[in-house]
Amino acid sequence: MYQKKTQLRIRTPEGICFTLEPASPLMRFFAWSIDFLVIIGVSLFLQQFVFNHIVAAAPDLSNALYLFMTSALYLCYAMWLEWIWNGRTLGKRLFRLRVMDRQGLHLQPSQVVIRNLLRVIDSLPLFYLVGGLASCFSPLYQRFGDQVANTIVIKLPRFKVPDLTGIGEQKFNSLRSYPHLIGRLRKAVTPAEADIALQALRRRDTLDHRERTELFDRLRDHFKSKTTFPEEAVRTSSSEQYVRNIVELLYCTDQNENNHMVRFGQDKKNH
Amino acid sequence: MILNIDKFIAEERPNWNELEAFLVRLEKGKKAHFDLEEIQRFHYLYQRTSADLGRLMTFSAEPETRGYLENLVGRSYAEIHEPRKARLGKGLGRLIFKSFPQTFRRHIRSFYLVLVVTLIGAGFGGLTVANNPESKTTILPFSHLHTSPDERIAREMEDKGEQLSGHQAQFASSLMTHNIKVAIFAMGLGITFGIGTLISLFYNGVILGAVSLDYLMADQGAFLTGWLLPHGSIEIPAFLIAGQAGLVLAGAMIGHGDRTPLAQRLRAILPDLMVLIGGVAIMLIWAGLIESFFSQYHEPVIPYWLKISFGASELLLLVFYLTTVGSSSRSHSPSHPPAVGTVTQVVTR
Numbered sequence: 122m123y124q125k126k127t128q129l130r131i132r133t134p135e136g137i138c139f140t141l142e143p144a145s146p147l148m149r150f151f152a153w154s155i156d157f158l159v160i161i162g163v164s165l166f167l168q169q170f171v172f173n174h175i176v177a178a179a180p181d182l183s184n185a186l187y188l189f190m191t192s193a194l195y196l197c198y199a200m201w202l203e204w205i206w207n208g209r210t211l212g213k214r215l216f217r218l219r220v221m222d223r224q225g226l227h228l229q230p231s232q233v234v235i236r237n238l239l240r241v242i243d244s245l246p247l248f249y250l251v252g253g254l255a256s257c258f259s260p261l262y263q264r265f266g267d268q269v270a271n272t273i274v275i276k277l278p279r280f281k282v283p284d285l286t287g288i289g290e291q292k293f294n295s296l297r298s299y300p301h302l303i304g305r306l307r308k309a310v311t312p313a314e315a316d317i318a319l320q321a322l323r324r325r326d327t328l329d330h331r332e333r334t335e336l337f338d339r340l341r342d343h344f345k346s347k348t349t350f351p352e353e354a355v356r357t358s359s360s361e362q363y364v365r366n367i368v369e370l371l372y373c374t375d376q377n378e379n380n381h382m383v384r385f386g387q388d389k390k391n392h
Numbered sequence: 393m394i395l396n397i398d399k400f401i402a403e404e405r406p407n408w409n410e411l412e413a414f415l416v417r418l419e420k421g422k423k424a425h426f427d428l429e430e431i432q433r434f435h436y437l438y439q440r441t442s443a444d445l446g447r448l449m450t451f452s453a454e455p456e457t458r459g460y461l462e463n464l465v466g467r468s469y470a471e472i473h474e475p476r477k478a479r480l481g482k483g484l485g486r487l488i489f490k491s492f493p494q495t496f497r498r499h500i501r502s503f504y505l506v507l508v509v510t511l512i513g514a515g516f517g518g519l520t521v522a523n524n525p526e527s528k529t530t531i532l533p534f535s536h537l538h539t540s541p542d543e544r545i546a547r548e549m550e551d552k553g554e555q556l557s558g559h560q561a562q563f564a565s566s567l568m569t570h571n572i573k574v575a576i577f578a579m580g581l582g583i584t585f586g587i588g589t590l591i592s593l594f595y596n597g598v599i600l601g602a603v604s605l606d607y608l609m610a611d612q613g614a615f616l617t618g619w620l621l622p623h624g625s626i627e628i629p630a631f632l633i634a635g636q637a638g639l640v641l642a643g644a645m646i647g648h649g650d651r652t653p654l655a656q657r658l659r660a661i662l663p664d665l666m667v668l669i670g671g672v673a674i675m676l677i678w679a680g681l682i683e684s685f686f687s688q689y690h691e692p693v694i695p696y697w698l699k700i701s702f703g704a705s706e707l708l709l710l711v712f713y714l715t716t717v718g719s720s721s722r723s724h725s726p727s728h729p730p731a732v733g734t735v736t737q738v739v740t741r
Contacts, residue, residue: 139445141466184562226470
């Protein structure tokens with residue numbers, strides 16, 4: 122049930138596809154825990170600094186208002202913040218999550234209201250057990266409130282340059298002389314494959330010699346099956362060197378490469 | 393296609409930044425107004441970034457840039473292609489004098505079903521207590537109803553409402569919050585294809601029927617009416633309307649005779665659910681106030697005729713309100729909003 126990772130792909134009328142990646146129930150639970158703490162904090166603040174001051178003058182009214190306001194806070198906290206912050210509460214902001222319409226459109230007030238009202242069902246019997254189970258069985262990790270309101274909670278991506286520190290010192294990349302093959306390689310390799318090669322280089326020192334050789338041999342064969350570079354460019358490279366060259370070609374833009382070289386230069390000076 | 397990624401990013405980055413600035417402006421203030429020139433520029437940037445994303449799609453080894461562009465295109469898409477108007481804060485007046493009674497009437501068949509189920513429950517509860525008066529301790533959840541009606545009335549008359557003195561507001565508040573949660577629950581149980589909603593309404597009917605018959609058999613009809621009618625004339629219909637909302641939800645889930653996809657059916661009824669439950673919340677706030685400050689005071693504090701007249705007037709006004717208010721204007725019929733983009737789920741791993 123839970124291992125399957127589903128993305129929501131939306132094709133715009135212009136013919137362009139973009140994907141939304143649903144946030145896992147665990148991430149959502151963490152975000153909710155933050156929100157819950159905020160609600161408790163605000164309730165305590167109200168009790169301590171507002172209602173305790175008027176309780177002497179009007180105890181009945183004070184207790185009534187406190188009861189009403191804490192219930193309203195519990196029901197309306199997420200509603201209000203998701204409306205004014207485009208699908209985000211404090212907890213969701215912290216964990217880079219966002220509630221979105223399932224069609225990728227804007228959240229409507231009715232969607233915000235209904236998904237939050239149905240917390241009454243999802244939070245049963247304790248700690249969102251019903252909602253948690255529902256989201257585990259849903260391909261887009263939707264709790265009942267999300268399913269009725271047609272919303273999903275997504276992870277917001279960051280735009281960052283890949284961190285290439287730790288892949289080893291690189292003086293010369295013999296494959297760089299073949300730009301047309303580099304283009305072909307970049308087209309053929311999936312992000313997951315590129316990431317596996319990068320992780321292998323990062324963790325190479327934790328492997329023993331035999332495993333390390335075997336791993337890089339297999340990676341070399343795999344990347345060779347994707348794009349074949351001329352024999353003279355790869356003849357003198359070890360498997361590990363070949364994979365390192367591939368990773369550099371996949372990840373390094375010129376800018377990255379310069380930064381990379383600067384970093385190496387600094388490392389050398391430090392040493 | 394072979395693309396010089398570095399050159400591509402360097403050339404296009406200013407446009408992406410400009411589009412992002414537009415998006416931040418739009419997302420910060422929902423009422424951000426653009427002049428025509430800005431709108432045209434925004435649309436141009438959206439199309440250009442979409443084209444960039446299309447070009448980059450073939451470069452699977454550029455996941456970060458692609459993710460960033462997908463994010464920009466997705467956010468812009470939401471701004472440009474949203475066909476629905478976001479309506480919040482159109483006013484309580486609109487809800488009370490237009491939307492709520494209109495929506496109630498639009499789904500009147502669900503209300504009738506709810507009414508019938510509650511009445512069957514009431515009949516069942518009444519018959520059970522009539523056949524076996526001892527069963528009320530099992531059926532009724534409130535301990536103060538387990539004693540005989542005569543005992544309770546004697547105690548209340550002696551007490552003259554002193555028991556609640558100084559706590560009326562707190563009592564009203566707890567009634568409101570509890571009842572609103574129960575009403576939301578009844579609506580939410582519509583996701584069980586209405587079975588949960590109908591069970592909860594049936595049980596409410598059982599309680600109502602059991603209590604009513606218990607008091608009627610003890611010849612305490614005046615007390616019962618004077619006690620229940622002032623707040624019950626609003627509270628009971630409020631629960632029925634919450635159940636009606638639950639059945640509206642169930643109807644969308646079942647989709648009998650409607651060939652549109654489930655997601656679109658649910659999307660179409662969401663505004664109606666919000667309006668119905670909003671109206672119910674207002675009714676329950678009123679009912680909570682009346683129950684705490686009026687219903688709990690009996691003769692000799694407040695004469696029964698006054699309480700019964702008040703409750704009957706409320707009920708008549710409510711019937712008049714729900715059946716006639718807002719009927720002059722054209723009522724909005726729920727429609728399935730058009731799906732502008734194509735949505736698919738992709739299982740990656």
